[in-house]
Amino acid sequence: MKDSLESLRGEIAARVGRFSNEQEIDQLRVEYLGRKGKLTLMLRSLKEVPVKERPKIGNQLNRLRSYLEEQIETGLKELRVREKERLLREERIDISLPGSRLERGSIHPITLMMDEIIDVFLGMGFEIARGPDIEDDYHNFEALNIPKDHPARDMQDTFFVTDGRLLRTHTSPVQIRVMETRQPPLQIIAPGAVYRHDDDSTHSPIFHQVEGFMVDHHITFRDLKGVLTHFLHQIFQKEIKVRFRPSFFPFTEPSAEVDIECLLCSGKGSPSAQQSCRVCKGSGWLEILGSGMIDPSVFQFVGYSPEKFSGFAFGMGVERIAMLKFRIEDIRLFFQNDIRFLRQFR
Numbered sequence: 055m056k057d058s059l060e061s062l063r064g065e066i067a068a069r070v071g072r073f074s075n076e077q078e079i080d081q082l083r084v085e086y087l088g089r090k091g092k093l094t095l096m097l098r099s100l101k102e103v104p105v106k107e108r109p110k111i112g113n114q115l116n117r118l119r120s121y122l123e124e125q126i127e128t129g130l131k132e133l134r135v136r137e138k139e140r141l142l143r144e145e146r147i148d149i150s151l152p153g154s155r156l157e158r159g160s161i162h163p164i165t166l167m168m169d170e171i172i173d174v175f176l177g178m179g180f181e182i183a184r185g186p187d188i189e190d191d192y193h194n195f196e197a198l199n200i201p202k203d204h205p206a207r208d209m210q211d212t213f214f215v216t217d218g219r220l221l222r223t224h225t226s227p228v229q230i231r232v233m234e235t236r237q238p239p240l241q242i243i244a245p246g247a248v249y250r251h252d253d254d255s256t257h258s259p260i261f262h263q264v265e266g267f268m269v270d271h272h273i274t275f276r277d278l279k280g281v282l283t284h285f286l287h288q289i290f291q292k293e294i295k296v297r298f299r300p301s302f303f304p305f306t307e308p309s310a311e312v313d314i315e316c317l318l319c320s321g322k323g324s325p326s327a328q329q330s331c332r333v334c335k336g337s338g339w340l341e342i343l344g345s346g347m348i349d350p351s352v353f354q355f356v357g358y359s360p361e362k363f364s365g366f367a368f369g370m371g372v373e374r375i376a377m378l379k380f381r382i383e384d385i386r387l388f389f390q391n392d393i394r395f396l397r398q399f400r
């Protein structure tokens with residue numbers, strides 16, 4: 055027994071140390087510590103050893119087993135460290151490989167258009183004002199000279215929220231809010247989102263407007279024409295023809311619809327003798343914004359004296375201008391967030 059213990063010790067000492075892989079370790083474990091392993095069998099046959107020697111040999115066998123277990127444990131640890139080092143050494147980053155590219159965003163065409171419009175007015179000395187998207191009936195309708203039974207309310211399909219609150223149908227209530235709190239001279243634009251129950255290729259339930267107004271002593275229709283003509287020349291092109299056509303809005307008197315010559319047919323109305331222009335439907339003109347002299351009754355709502363002050367106001371749809379300028383035929387494209395559409399405006 056003593057001899058075989060000696061030779062087993064020698065055998066084990068020769069096998070441990072540096073292992074080349076985990077199988078080698080597994081094999082060693084099975085060979086010596088498995089159910090039929092050499093060391094296991096020796097421990098089992100301990101009862102055949104004379105009682106006198108049994109504790110000593112038992113002790114040595116146990117120590118040999120702990121030694122082997124320890125060696126196996128360290129061997130495994132070492133193998134893992136070596137494997138990690140090998141990976142670090144061999145798996146270099148190949149900087150010549152093409153990387154995964156980040157998709158670059160672009161500014162939304164409506165934001166681009168809005169910024170451009172705002173820029174032109176800032177250049178003329180206007181300042182920006184903003185108002186709430188959720189308005190009350192008073193500011194959205196009443197104070198703009200649109201009483202409860204006024205037919206103009208039908209022109210604006212309103213989203214009602216609750217308790218007389220609604221999603222503003224135009225940016226005009228900002229006019230009221232500014233005039234309620236400030237005194238002339240005023241030269242303001244109010245950009246923002248507006249909401250109407252309307253949905254087709256030229257109408258969206260949410261769209262954007264830029265409202266503008268100027269109030270002071272002696273503001274005349276001539277000022278309105280000058281400001282808006284300059285604006286349209288800046289946004290489209292210097293020589294574009296502009297015309298003011300009588301119209302009606304409850305909050306302005308007199309009112310004028312403003313047209314520019316058609317961008318597609320340059321005002322000719324028909325590109326050939328056979329067909330009329332599909333953009334202007336043959337008229338040669340494109341409706342671009344609404345305007346007028348602020349109605350004296352609106353001044354009374356905000357406590358201005360119509361004898362002392364006069365002013366003009368105008369409002370335009372940002373989507374409409376962008377559609378004409380970028381030649382876009384369906385307003386819904388602005389809201390579908392199709393990256394192929396949006397990236398064209400980079």
Ligand SMILES: [Zn+2]
Pocket residue numbers: 316317318319320321322323324331332333334335336337338339
């Ligand atoms: Zn045309």
